Ligand SMILES: O=C(O)C(=O)c1ccccc1S
């Protein structure tokens with residue numbers, strides 16, 4: 001097929017605001033919530049930033065910091081190698097996934113009303129069918145983003161919503177993940193919550209289906225997204241390039257959405 005885009009005209013459209021860039025990234029700071037696992041499992045470290053110098057005796061002409069955090073912190077990318085189901089896949093780490101896969105179309109399924117009433121709301125195939133009836137079939141290689149407005153919960157306690165029996169945050173059912181991975185061959189699955197699976201997904205079969213099935217099918221995850229309410233249901237192009245960490249399972253990243261103005 002002939003290339004359909006004049007790249008310089010595309011750049012001019014961005015500069016002129018004819019293409020809007022929406023930042024889907026949460027600001028990364030020490031208070032950024034990280035996934036809460038049961039105490040028997042090793043935890044992910046929170047984000048840390050320590051000043052090296054700030055135009056002072058430690059470095060008169062410059063300001064810089066040391067930073068550290070788990071790969072799965074804040075708005076982050078899940079590579080297929082992250083889950084045991086993807087452990088034998090080729091080109092499945094952050095440094096080996098073909099970069100062609102880091103720019104792709106996206107659709108947004110709005111579940112904000114349902115999630116407002118029920119923190120344990122699960123996206124089911126019926127919701128996907130209703131979306132497609134209205135907006136057309138989800139094309140192969142497209143990201144599917146679940147809008148829940150969960151990122152509006154700026155208090156980390158509210159955002160994690162931990163109770164005695166674990167976290168209560170929305171996500172996809174096993175059937176929905178299976179449909180998206182197997183019947184629609186999507187690029188990956190993205191959410192606003194701290195992780196791509198629902199808070200109670202440890203009890204699903206298979207457990208953590210958005211990880212087990214998406215990564216086992218060589219697909220990606222995006223977690224802790226924000227501003228999905230600024231995107232149309234279809235027509236967005238996402239830029240999702242993680243840090244090129246050798247053998248990395250994921251990384252914090254800046255997720256940019258390109259939308260026709
Ligand atoms: O990938 C993640 O950030 C994530 O959600 C996760 C990470 C490790 C273990 C379980 C989960 S559920």
Ligand SMILES: [Mn+2]
Nearest residue numbers: 072078223250
């Ligand atoms: Mn992750």
